[in-house]
Amino acid sequence: MNKTGNNSFYPHVSVDCVLLGYNGDSLQVLLLEKNFVENHAQFNGMKLPGRLIYNNEDPDKAAQSLLKEWAGIHNAYLKQFKVFGDPERTSRPEDVNWLQEAVDLKIGRIVTVAYMALIRITSRKIQPAANLSARWCPVNEVPPLAFDHNVILKEALVEIRKNIRLDPSIIYRLLPPKFTLLELRRLYEVVYDQTMDVRNFHKKVKRSPYLIALDEKEENVAHRAARYYRFDKVSYNRHLGLTTM
Amino acid sequence: MNKTGNNSFYPHVSVDCVLLGYNGDSLQVLLLEKNFVENHAQFNGMKLPGRLIYNNEDPDKAAQSLLKEWAGIHNAYLKQFKVFGDPERTSRPEDVNWLQEAVDLKIGRIVTVAYMALIRITSRKIQPAANLSARWCPVNEVPPLAFDHNVILKEALVEIRKNIRLDPSIIYRLLPPKFTLLELRRLYEVVYDQTMDVRNFHKKVKRSPYLIALDEKEENVAHRAARYYRFDKVSYNRHLGLTTM
DNA sequence: CCAAAAGTGTTGTGCTTACACCCATGG
DNA sequence: CCATGGGTGTAAGCACAACACTTTTGG
The missing domain is CATH 1.10.10.10 (Winged helix-like DNA-binding domain superfamily/Winged helix DNA-binding domain)
Structure with missing residues (x-):
């Protein structure tokens, strides 16, 4: 292992957000659908909301902006809980395709900072965006996700329980x-x-x-x-x- | 804020380790001394052990290698506990000088993954390294450190207490x-x-x-x-x- | 016999768990 | 009057805090 002068191989940094919502019935997580066509084949799959951070952006701020973008909310409980940095985490072929589609950069690898947030699901619609559609999915019925997002979700659920025990106030954010x-x-x-x-x-x-x-x-x-x-x-x-x- | 095609402005990623040791008397933290001369002025200061991660390195592995390097130990309790990513965290002038001395790269900013580790301080000496000397310092008497390392240390101490309550076994690592x-x-x-x-x-x-x-x-x-x-x-x-x- | 630390028991308080019945309301 | 959920009390066990004296050992 060695440092090189070539910055382009240094990791990129992203944030991913496990956005947990409660609709009065079940606990759900917000998933984005990615659809794109490559070599005449259609790729489908879901992922957690997330993106690379900008040049001069604090990851905490990036997570806040995700929350605003997808849930239209700016004052939710939002907590950084773990970094996922395995160099192989973005290397599955489908995921590589997806990355090249979404970001017009040659991405060597991505270290991601994972956040979790709690919000109350109201009738208000979740904003759909450019080439992605968002939808709530019960946490027990989550399909295989891109990258290591299933692992991130699982760890978020463990973490949220710990956090509620230490600070019960956060559970009331899920209720009217x-x-x-x-x-x-x-x-x-x-x-x-x-x-x-x-x-x-x-x-x-x-x-x-x-x-x-x-x-x-x-x-x-x-x-x-x-x-x-x-x-x-x-x-x-x-x-x-x-x-x- | 905007993405640019210039990767060199994307954040670098480092790991920093709050290495806590107990000598049977007080809780200490391992600090490195940085000394260098610039423009005929001597710069002194201390910091937590840490470094940029290598191209293809998992941050967890990097933290383990730090532990081995500075404490000669490979099986300690070691836990990632928080990311510090404020774009301004490395921008104090002394710190910028130090960075340019230590790394021959133009560093825009650094997002760091903070770890904490617990070890028993034995008579065995801590390894000194190239241009740095290491020493244990009681956690109550820590001087001002480089970057945001005082903040990182403070948060590590809060975190370690939580962790011991949830998992008392880790405290025994500090005892013979x-x-x-x-x-x-x-x-x-x-x-x-x-x-x-x-x-x-x-x-x-x-x-x-x-x-x-x-x-x-x-x-x-x-x-x-x-x-x-x-x-x-x-x-x-x-x-x-x-x-x- | 003195100094220094080891070792031990009781009581009150509050949290946890297990468990079953009557009450209010609308239809 | 019935179905549906609302609302309540008691007893046992366990964790926690407060508090003081006797035992062992070396010098």
Whole structure:
């Protein structure tokens, strides 16, 4: 191994973003579809949103701009979680073709910084872009993706669980401002992929000073109406100061 | 912001390693001294071990090789923990000079992947290298470092505490194979920078099935001799399977 | 016998888990 | 009146924090 004077072989740097969304039912990840024709053959495949960073761009900023571009959101929870730098990660033939199509550069290799983000899926449509279409895909039904993106996704899911344990506030980003305890519990069950006891769950969350019961209840439901709650950021931050040390 | 065809402005990628060592007394970090003369002025300063990655090198491998180079060790706990990619991070004038001295390339900017490693400081000497000298420095007495290395160090210390909570086995890498509970407690106290109650500490660690009491005791100490313990990896892994899910 | 560190037990508090029934509402 | 989910309490076990004295050893 040796340094050479030829910069073009030094790695390029990209960001990739595992954008996780919740629609009140299942956890989904945003995938982009890549379609292009090469030598009269059609190539199809999906990938995570991502791109090379610009000359003078902070990777964190690049990830933020991806989030804005694809989800139209600029204040989501967004966290860098790992670098994937294996020199072979972009060398599968389909992936090489895809790269040459997308970027008009001879790319030696790409070191990518992986981010994860959490957003609430609303009715608002995801923006489609130039030659790509975006769609939400349940995390359990993700097809084989380009590059090492299946690995990146898997690691993001492990990471997000750790992060929610350390900082429960981030899970509330997946819920509307007012929510019932059933909705909250469903979300926990989806994220951790396990069922939870109703009574214990209620006791647990009611201990949290930042979960505030409202006077409002559901309306027009064919059963006893559930109370709405909201997450209070101010109380949460106060509470955090007391529990972290 | 725009892509250009000129690759030389794309970021270079480096690895930096926060190598934490314990000598039975305090937590130390390995720093390299950089000395060079420019325009008849002497430049001094310290930095974390690190370098650009080679053309076809996985950053993880690069970090491993740093570890081997500076600590002569190849099986330490070594973990990637964050990327530092602010375009301005290498632009302080002293740092620019240093870079031009060390690397005969015009460096636009460097995105660095930060690693942390834990090792036990033994009597064995740290290898000095070509134009650099290495030395251990207590983490509380670290001088201003090159680039953003003070920030990297600070984040590594936060990160290592999180990691030890999630995986206590890594703390035993800082102790000799046989150790007393006093030694173990001192280490925890140093890492978490707080004193711990002796009795509660004993109760806690004795609950761990992977901490094994030996029949050996200290010898020639001017007080009641303490029992030696050892960490058992096999029991630990068994135990882990039961507690993580 | 003194100095220095080893080693040990109890109590209260709070979190976790397991487990079953009545209540409110709309249709 | 029935189907649907809302909402609640108790007991056992375990982790955690606070707190003080006796034991062993060498000098």
